[in-house]
Amino acid sequence: QLDRTETAVNNLNPAFAKKFIIDYHFEEVQKLKFALFDQDKSSTQLYEHDFLGEFSCTLGTIVSSKKMTRTLLLGNGKPAGKGMITIAAQELSDNRVITLSMAGRKLDKKDLFGKSDPFLEFHKPGDDGKWMLVHRTEVIKYTLDPVWKPFTVPLVSLCDGDMEKLIKVVCYDYDSDGGHDFIGEFQTSVARLCEAQDASPLELECINPKKQKKKKNYKNSGIIIVKSCKITRDFSFLDYILGGCQLMFTVGIDFTASNGNPQEPSSLHYINPLGTNEYLSAIWAVGQIIQDYDSDKMFPALGFGAQLPPDWKVSHEFAINFNPRNPFCSGVEGIVQAYSACLPHIRFYGPTNFSPIINHVARFAAQATQQETAS
Structure with missing residues (x-):
């Protein structure tokens, strides 16, 4: 499971505000499944809720379509009634984000025995000319003067990166049955919103068109x-x-006795006839990727949980090349060579205590923050 949307209460035509960010790889077939459920309980387990239908496709299909509407299917492949799902995709090529801090003043009272429970929705026009939900704030209970938490959304999500593009902001009074009461709305642009400053907030009228027509x-x-x-x-x-x-x-590297006798095939440190083991495989897999981002390719390699010669005292922070002043190995190959040379000369012991190595790396990181060059 990649993620879940929010729950739309008592709604047969929900518009979900939650967005899913997925890395797109042109050279891969990335299969996706969208499953809809009717939430009956507070449980996070899907089997506790009623299955409404699902739709499967590839990410490439969505990307090439930009927006698609398909029939929801049951587990047996038959249509799930008249249920449909609409999926839209947008490339996040613009890495700008917008952070807004919003409040309200003297909003209309909508609750008979109280005030209002206001929240905001932000919409942008879609390619089909219809308004598309982009973001929904939290609900502020029992107030006509709400102050919402600051929120951040990608600029490309809010206005396609076009700061002059119109967006619509709608204010509702929350009702637990899902029938939220409309308070008012207005249209604006990101360029206009940017006129707001900490010392000089921007005020926009929230308009209810029906009331505007009826009342002079x-x-x-x-x-x-x-x-x-x-x-x-x-x-x-x-x-x-x-x-x-x-x-x-x-x-x-963990050299505790829990790894087993390195001479026996059951041990993670056992070097098989091909000259590798689980530790070497992990070092190669990670190291070959990371080394591309380190210019000198000199890597500290440390061990813990072993007895070291000549006095056979337990150490939880030792250089596997047995050079405490210079624990660096040249490239991934150097780490592999140092590990292979170290293995026959130590005794596995314990306990499992890798905090000294973490502290060792933390000291390196602290020193790096004092450098003027990027690291």
Whole structure:
């Protein structure tokens, strides 16, 4: 299971605000399954809820379609009544994110014996001309002057990266039965929202068109306040690497007796006739990837949980090349050679205590923060 949407209460035509971010690999067949359930209990176990239908496809199909509507199917492959699912995909090529801090003032009272339980929805126009839900705030209970928590969404999700593009903000009064009461709405743009500053908030009238037509003296159904609006960049791993960031790879190897006798095939340290074992396989698998991001390719390799010659005292932080002043090995090959040479000269012992190695790496990291170059 990759993730789940929020629950839409008492709704046969839900529009889910939750977005799923998936890495797209053109060269791979990435199979996806979307399953819908009717939530009856608070349990997180799916078998506790009623299965409504599912739809399977590949990520490539969604990407090539951009937006698709398909029939929901039961487990036997037959249609699940009239149920349909609509899926839209968008490339997150723009790494800008927008953080908004919103509040309301003097919103319309909607609850008979209380005030209102307001929340906001943000919509953008889709390719089909219909408004598409982008984000939904939390509900603030029993107030006409709500202050919502600041939230962050990708700019490409909110306005396709076009700061002049119109977006619609709708305010509702939450009802537990799912029949939320409309308070009002307005249209704006990200460029307009960006006029809000910490010391100078932006105020926008929340309008109920029906009330506006009926009442001559109607002004608004409250004020929505943009307390602050900030656009920043959400840098990716690749951005850091292209910016000169280096990764330091440190190997910590468990030499405790729980690994078994390295002379016996049942041990994780047993080197088979092909010259490898579980530890060597892991070192090669991880090291061959990480070493591309380390310019000098000199890697500390440490061990713990073994008795060392000549006095056979237990050590939980020792260089596997037996050079405590210079535990660095040249490349992954150097780690493998040091490990193979070390294995016959130590005795497996215990207990399992790798905190000294973690502290060792933490000291390296602390030193790296003092460097002027990226690392």
